[in-house]
Amino acid sequence: xxxxxxxxxxxxxxxxxxxxxxxxxxxxxxxxxxxxxxxxxxxxxxxxxxxxxxxxxxxxxxxxxxxxxxxxxxxxxxxxxxxxxxxxxxxxxxxxxxxxxxxxxxxxxxxxxxxxxxxxxxxxxxxxxxxxxxxxxxxxxxxxxxxxxxxxxxxxxxxxxxxxxxxxxxxxxxxxxxxxxxxxxxxxxxxxxxxxxxxxxxxxxxxxxxxxxxxxxxxxxxxxxxxxxxxxxxxxxxxxxxxxxxxxxxxxxxxxxxxxxxxxxxxxxxxxxxxxxxxxxxxxxxxxxxxxxxxxxxxxxxxxxxxxxxxxxxxxxxxxxxxxxxxxxxxxxxxxxxxxxxxxxxxxxxxxxxxxxxxxxxxxxxxxxxxxxxxxxxxxxxxxxxxxxxxxxxxxxxxxxxxxxxxxxxxxxxxxxxxxxxxxxxxxxxxxxxxxxxxxxxxxxxxxxxxxxxxxxxxxxxxxxxxxxxxxxxxxxxxxxxxxxxxxxxxxxxxxxxxxxxxxxxxxxxxxxxxxxxxxxxxxxxxxxxxxxxxxxxxxxxxxxxxxxxxxxxxxxxxxxxxxxxxxxxxxxxxxxxxxxxxxxxxxxxxxxxxxxxxxxxxxxxxxxxxxxxxxxxxxxxxxxxxxxxxxxxxxxxxxxxxxxxxxxxxxxxxxxxxxxxxxxxxxxxxxxxxxxxxxxxxxxxxxxxxxxxxxxxxxxxxxxxxxxxxxxxxxxxxxxxxxxxxxx
Numbered sequence: 001x002x003x004x005x006x007x008x009x010x011x012x013x014x015x016x017x018x019x020x021x022x023x024x025x026x027x028x029x030x031x032x033x034x035x036x037x038x039x040x041x042x043x044x045x046x047x048x049x050x051x052x053x054x055x056x057x058x059x060x061x062x063x064x065x066x067x068x069x070x071x072x073x074x075x076x077x078x079x080x081x082x083x084x085x086x087x088x089x090x091x092x093x094x095x096x097x098x099x100x101x102x103x104x105x106x107x108x109x110x111x112x113x114x115x116x117x118x119x120x121x122x123x124x125x126x127x128x129x130x131x132x133x134x135x136x137x138x139x140x141x142x143x144x145x146x147x148x149x150x151x152x153x154x155x156x157x158x159x160x161x162x163x164x165x166x167x168x169x170x171x172x173x174x175x176x177x178x179x180x181x182x183x184x185x186x187x188x189x190x191x192x193x194x195x196x197x198x199x200x201x202x203x204x205x206x207x208x209x210x211x212x213x214x215x216x217x218x219x220x221x222x223x224x225x226x227x228x229x230x231x232x233x234x235x236x237x238x239x240x241x242x243x244x245x246x247x248x249x250x251x252x253x254x255x256x257x258x259x260x261x262x263x264x265x266x267x268x269x270x271x272x273x274x275x276x277x278x279x280x281x282x283x284x285x286x287x288x289x290x291x292x293x294x295x296x297x298x299x300x301x302x303x304x305x306x307x308x309x310x311x312x313x314x315x316x317x318x319x320x321x322x323x324x325x326x327x328x329x330x331x332x333x334x335x336x337x338x339x340x341x342x343x344x345x346x347x348x349x350x351x352x353x354x355x356x357x358x359x360x361x362x363x364x365x366x367x368x369x370x371x372x373x374x375x376x377x378x379x380x381x382x383x384x385x386x387x388x389x390x391x392x393x394x395x396x397x398x399x400x401x402x403x404x405x406x407x408x409x410x411x412x413x414x415x416x417x418x419x420x421x422x423x424x425x426x427x428x429x430x431x432x433x434x435x436x437x438x439x440x441x442x443x444x445x446x447x448x449x450x451x452x453x454x455x456x457x458x459x460x461x462x463x464x465x466x467x468x469x470x471x472x473x474x475x476x477x478x479x480x481x482x483x484x485x486x487x488x489x490x491x492x493x494x495x496x497x498x499x500x501x502x503x504x505x506x507x508x509x510x511x512x513x514x515x516x517x518x519x520x521x522x523x524x525x526x527x528x529x530x531x532x533x534x535x536x537x538x539x540x541x542x543x544x545x546x547x548x549x550x551x552x553x554x555x556x557x558x559x560x561x562x563x564x565x566x567x568x569x570x571x572x573x574x575x576x577x578x579x580x581x582x583x584x585x586x587x588x589x590x591x592x593x594x595x596x597x598x599x600x601x602x603x604x605x606x607x608x609x610x611x612x613x614x615x616x617x618x619x620x621x622x623x624x625x626x627x628x629x630x631x632x633x634x635x636x637x638x639x640x641x642x643x644x645x646x647x648x649x650x651x652x653x654x655x656x657x658x659x660x661x662x663x664x665x666x667x668x669x670x671x672x673x674x675x676x677x678x679x680x681x682x683x684x685x686x687x688x689x690x691x692x693x694x695x696x697x698x699x700x701x702x703x704x705x706x707x708x709x710x711x712x713x714x715x716x717x718x719x720x721x722x723x724x725x726x727x728x729x
Contacts, residue, residue, distance in 0.1 A: 064317075081239065087107050135266075182387075206299050213423075216648055229431055282385065283323040317344055329367055371395060442694065616716055681707055
């Protein structure tokens, strides 16, 4: 515990402003912090990501739906983009005797190209199986050549068989699968080989924020605005994979019911993510990637929100009960036989398909997709794509394609434009298309809640139903004459969170309460040692008032200095996904705290009859978000937005930074989800935004929406009068 205090004390000194703030009535001794799990060091991709076992299929199906939605939201695919015309170009056929190779490019988004090679078997009639093959982080990707010396060493180790074909283990699997009777599409990751519009140095090598791309309009990848709209390299690559399946399905010689996907390393990541999201693949083989350990270190394998409370083994499990094969090596997958695979095996057994999951441990080899690993994949695909070939399947040598033979672009097929202007244009197109999809969902309140509400649940990570079991501990009560003051710790047993809280109750409580959120924590309820005038007015009306220190407020601060910047994981690359792909942002955690307070108010009976929330002076957006996720537990709310918008946050370390916060209509989108709760809004001018009013009208609750305006003192007085009226019996 002492080391934890030192960590947090250091964090407070690094990320705080210079002036101390009052904490209100203390619960804990000076210098003692709440015992809250969120004060521990942040998690990163090198953590431990276990996968649990399940006792009932229905429990797993519910969890699988949650994780799949989390993937879609994190990757910018909720809602799924419209599938625009591919406009495929297939040309340059090369005949290798028993198979052919062609050059391919098509548009996953208008003007954004997927590139690769198409391998086809010869001498086959009718429709044949197909395999999608992402390459992973091998140098030059599709053009990879490990060289003569390296392949000789591989042959000595038993990892490869041929000096010529073994120089490209990536091409080798495409050739062999084509010889086995499969059409194979071997396509580029962003920035590799012929994928030139977004450079490799950016897509996979990004290190520092680019000030010229951190703008409120026309932003670039990795910027706070891109993250607020959930636009990331991993999402673009996943969309390219989905469109690559569309391309394969469109080929007249492909049997769309027999499509496999396989890749290793980063290609293994692409394989498991695609197969988790898209129902079309029939068999998957992500090699040397599925693990409870390191989750993928590249910027193209990480995204904000992606692996919070989940990980790669669970992503792979989303393919169940369809056939899933994997390999492990002397890398981060080495423990899979004892950590991860037994749980996968148990899930497949639970679903009645125990033989449909396989792990081939190859600890004698380092990170690879060598011949031994490929041989395991060939047999898996032979069995589950119903190729009917006798085993064992042995590779034969082949003549590799040179870079000139494999490349897509030439004088007749020139490279498309790329660079910063193209990057901005692409993200602008994605933003505008997403906005249209969300507008289309506004036809009914049910649709809107499913889309925007479903996204907000992922972005925040908790609803009132998931608020947990809450207990008040270390409580002490003081008689203040006009009211009773109880101080204690709200302990969320479910999540290991602990909040200093003060509860002010009238002498004759009526089961009505207001949770008062404040940027100063529970100190915001007081003027010196007495309840503030606003709070006294509520108490005089028979309404109890609950104030609490949200995370990194009040008693969470060892030196009383307010936090102005959030913590980041220790990485040498300024990429949001390394932190918020594994940890909740501070904004979301403070919403969790409000949900904990709502749960306590309901459990204890303090707010059993009527419960309202108040969010003045900068706390309004926390309150609005909690109300939107409260599912009817809240009667009314006062929200002062101050005109805040997530899309205008220009610093990844801002306490207000929220991945996805701007994508679904920003703050007005959250306010709209509060319908039909009685809601008074200030900070938005004399009228609430049109989208909020429209959703309230759809809920037949137009009269429950009130706009407040005026000076700060006038607003607080109006807010109190509103809350008294809104909680009246």
